[in-house]
Amino acid sequence: PLDPKDDVPLDKWVVFVPDADAAAVRDALFAAARHQPPRVAVAPDDTPILRVEGAVRAYRLPRPRAALDGADPTGEHGPMRVLLTGAAGFIGSHITERLLDQGHEVLVVDNYYSSTRRNLTHLLDHPNIEVMRHDVTFPLYVEVDEIYHLACPASPIFYQRDPVQTTKTSVIGAINMLGLAKRTKAKNLLSSTSEVYGDPQVHPQPETYWGHVNPVGPRGVYDEAKRYAEALVLAYRDNRGVDASIVRIFNTFGP
Numbered sequence: 001p002l003d004p005k006d007d008v009p010l011d012k013w014v015v016f017v018p019d020a021d022a023a024a025v026r027d028a029l030f031a032a033a034r035h036q037p038p039r040v041a042v043a044p045d046d047t048p049i050l051r052v053e054g055a056v057r058a059y060r061l062p063r064p065r066a067a068l069d070g071a072d073p074t075g076e077h078g079p080m081r082v083l084l085t086g087a088a089g090f091i092g093s094h095i096t097e098r099l100l101d102q103g104h105e106v107l108v109v110d111n112y113y114s115s116t117r118r119n120l121t122h123l124l125d126h127p128n129i130e131v132m133r134h135d136v137t138f139p140l141y142v143e144v145d146e147i148y149h150l151a152c153p154a155s156p157i158f159y160q161r162d163p164v165q166t167t168k169t170s171v172i173g174a175i176n177m178l179g180l181a182k183r184t185k186a187k188n189l190l191s192s193t194s195e196v197y198g199d200p201q202v203h204p205q206p207e208t209y210w211g212h213v214n215p216v217g218p219r220g221v222y223d224e225a226k227r228y229a230e231a232l233v234l235a236y237r238d239n240r241g242v243d244a245s246i247v248r249i250f251n252t253f254g255p
């Protein structure tokens with residue numbers, strides 16, 4: 001058995017597990033993380049510890065098999081595979097940075113319709129990032145534990161440039177990401193907008209306020225498509241059992 005204090009190169013995954021779980025943990029980790037097969041070593045004592053060198057973390061394993069079978073939406077048992085759509089945008093690129101800092105594997109997806117790859121340049125050499133040019137109006141079949149669905153042009157200049165594409169991105173994109181979440185049992189977070197309140201007649205807006213939106217007004221394509229995406233989240237949550245939620249983001253600024 002390896003001593004956990006051994007100097008382990010960071011590109012090698014070495015997993016310390018209780019003897020009885022070694023084979024199962026190796027198989028499950030390989031299937032789940034799609035890394036090169038980790039080397040599995042027996043833990044130096046018989047505490048129920050799974051220790052992964054390279055991920056710089058140690059985890060308790062209350063349910064060794066169940067925890068590693070399939071998706072791990074809580075992240076309780078280790079780094080997650082996170083899909084982030086719209087990752088090259090202002091907010092997406094910051095979330096990507098944070099998720100990588102936290103040790104997760106991040107699959108970033110963007111079609112660069114209203115953003116630039118430069119927002120991701122400083123992250124491209126990170127070993128846990130995978131970048132994919134993809135338009136969310138087309139289905140995407142990947143295996144993930146969590147989805148942050150941010151893809152949609154969000155400023156009037158961009159969403160009015162091609163209003164039809166804007167509605168497709170918001171609505172069909174939401175359906176595809178919710179379908180993906182349903183299949184993989186991943187958590188899904190839809191980024192919505194304060195625009196769902198339209199020209200609000202109530203200030204500040206509580207979440208119970210339904211808004212004051214003109215479907216045929218100049219912002220209708222964006223506001224209504226986001227409202228519909230929110231309705232889809234509720235439909236998939238209540239009727240398809242998807243662990244989905246919504247965040248309504250107001251105007252945001254920063255570095």
Ligand code: UDP
Pocket residue numbers: 138139140141142175176177178179180181182183184240
């Ligand atoms: N989908 C996807 N990736 C997946 C699973 C589904 O892009 O991994 C798409 C699928 O092509 C479909 C949409 O998500 O267009 C909705 O999924 P599904 O048909 O399973 O949902 P339903 O409406 O039947 O519950």
